[in-house]
Amino acid sequence: MKLAVKSQAPESLKRAPSQTPPLEKRVSKKIKTEPVSPAKRQTSTRPRKATTAITVDEVTTSKSLGLKERKLKTLSAFSKQAPFPNHVRPTAEECRVAHKILAQLHGDRNRPQAVVAPINAAGCGDSPSVLDALVRTILSQNTSNKNSTRAKLSMDQEYGGSDRWEEIASGGQARLEKSIQSGGLAAIKSKVIINILQQTREKYGVYSLDHLFGVSDEEAMKELIAFQGVGPKTASCVLLFCLQRPSFAVDTHVHRIAGHLGWRPASAGREETQAHLEAVVPDEEKYPLHVLFVTHGRECRECKAGGKSAGTCALRRAFKGGRFGEEVQLLVTKEEP
Numbered sequence: 001m002k003l004a005v006k007s008q009a010p011e012s013l014k015r016a017p018s019q020t021p022p023l024e025k026r027v028s029k030k031i032k033t034e035p036v037s038p039a040k041r042q043t044s045t046r047p048r049k050a051t052t053a054i055t056v057d058e059v060t061t062s063k064s065l066g067l068k069e070r071k072l073k074t075l076s077a078f079s080k081q082a083p084f085p086n087h088v089r090p091t092a093e094e095c096r097v098a099h100k101i102l103a104q105l106h107g108d109r110n111r112p113q114a115v116v117a118p119i120n121a122a123g124c125g126d127s128p129s130v131l132d133a134l135v136r137t138i139l140s141q142n143t144s145n146k147n148s149t150r151a152k153l154s155m156d157q158e159y160g161g162s163d164r165w166e167e168i169a170s171g172g173q174a175r176l177e178k179s180i181q182s183g184g185l186a187a188i189k190s191k192v193i194i195n196i197l198q199q200t201r202e203k204y205g206v207y208s209l210d211h212l213f214g215v216s217d218e219e220a221m222k223e224l225i226a227f228q229g230v231g232p233k234t235a236s237c238v239l240l241f242c243l244q245r246p247s248f249a250v251d252t253h254v255h256r257i258a259g260h261l262g263w264r265p266a267s268a269g270r271e272e273t274q275a276h277l278e279a280v281v282p283d284e285e286k287y288p289l290h291v292l293f294v295t296h297g298r299e300c301r302e303c304k305a306g307g308k309s310a311g312t313c314a315l316r317r318a319f320k321g322g323r324f325g326e327e328v329q330l331l332v333t334k335e336e337p
Contacts, residue, residue: 071225071232082279083272090263090277094324095285098261101315102292106299109291115242117162121145122152125241130209131200132163133242134224135193137234143184151183165207169197192229199227217245232271236278240290246283249290250274252305253297260303261319 090098103109117127124140127133139155140148158179159167168176177190201207212220220243224235236249250258250273258264264273281289297303302313309316318324 068226068228072222083275084265084268087265087276088280089324090261090280091324092282092285094261094263094319095281095289097318097324098315099285099288099292101318102296103288105314106292106295109288109295111244111287115244120149120153122148123241125237125239127242129163130212130238130242131165131196131207133238134196134209134227134230134234137237138189138192138196138229139180139183141185141189141234147183151180151186154182155179165197165201169194169201169207188229192227195229196227213243217243217247220245221247232274236274240287246286248274248277248281248286250277251294254290254293256305257293257297257303257315260309260316262323 115126115128117123117129117132122136122139122145125133125137127136136148136152139151143151155168155176156162156164158175159171173190173194176194177186180186180189183189197207200209204211209223212223215223217239220239221232221235224230224238225232233249233251236247239245239247240249248254250270252270254277255264255270255273258273258277259266264276268276296315297305300313300315301307302309302316311317
C-alpha cells in the first residue's frame, strides 16, 4: 500500500530519527481533577471519575503544584508496574494481526525517516522542534483536526509566522486567546501555552526544549508532564512523533477501539489504558498501531464514536466479543510468507 506523504518543508526543518535506544517502558495513569462547584452539594462516598480534559484548576490555582506532584508520582509508580498486570492482552501476536488487518483496510503506516513540520496543518507532535511539537499538540486537544489547524494558522498569521515564541509570550494571554479562538478551549489553551513559554525561558534562557532529544524516554516524559496542562497523552504524542521514541499515546479513538478488542479492562480510563498498552504493545508496533487506530476510529462506521457492530468490520470480526478468533489466527498463519 502507498503511504500518505506529509507536506514537505525546507531541509533546515527536517530532523533525522532519534538514535536514543528505547529504555524500560514508562507509563502513567489518570489524574483526578476537581472542578469548583457553584453551590454546595451533598458529599458522595463514591469516587469521582477521572478525566483527561484540561481544567482551569490546573492552570490557574494553587492545586497545580499538587497535580504536578501526583502526575510525577503516578509516572514513577507505573514505570515499575503496569496498572493491570493480570490483563495479559493484547499479546504480541494480537498486535501484529491487528496491524495487518488495519494496513489492509487503510494502507500501512511507517515512521518517516525525518520529521517535517506541516505548513498547512497543526498536526499532533509533528515538528522537529520539541517546543513547537508541544504547542501543536496542545492546540489539538479536545477538538478536531480541522479546528486545531484553523487555530494554528490564525496564530501564525497574528504573530507573523510560526515559532514566534518571544512575540507570543510578550503579547500576553488575551492576544493569544483571541488568535486561537477557532480551536476551542482558547482561554485554557492560551494560558497553558503562555505558561510553558515563560517556564521554558526562565529555566533554559531560550525558547527551546530540544535538549530532550538527548535524554531518556522517561526523563523526557517527566519534564513534559511537569508542565501545567500537559498530561500523559500529550507528552506521549511529542515522544512518538517529534522525538521518534516508542510511545503509545491513547486518545479517544485508541481508547474506544482497545475496548472493542478486549485490550483493556472495561472500566479502564484513557490514562490507565495508555499505561497498560505502553507496557504490553511491542515497541515496533507502537507507531503504526497508534496511527492506524486513530485512522480507523475516524473512518470505520462500526468503530467511530456512536457506531454499532454490524459484522462488517474486519478488525472487530477478528476480535469478536473481545476474543481473538482462532479462525483468524489460522488465516493469518497461512498468509505469512
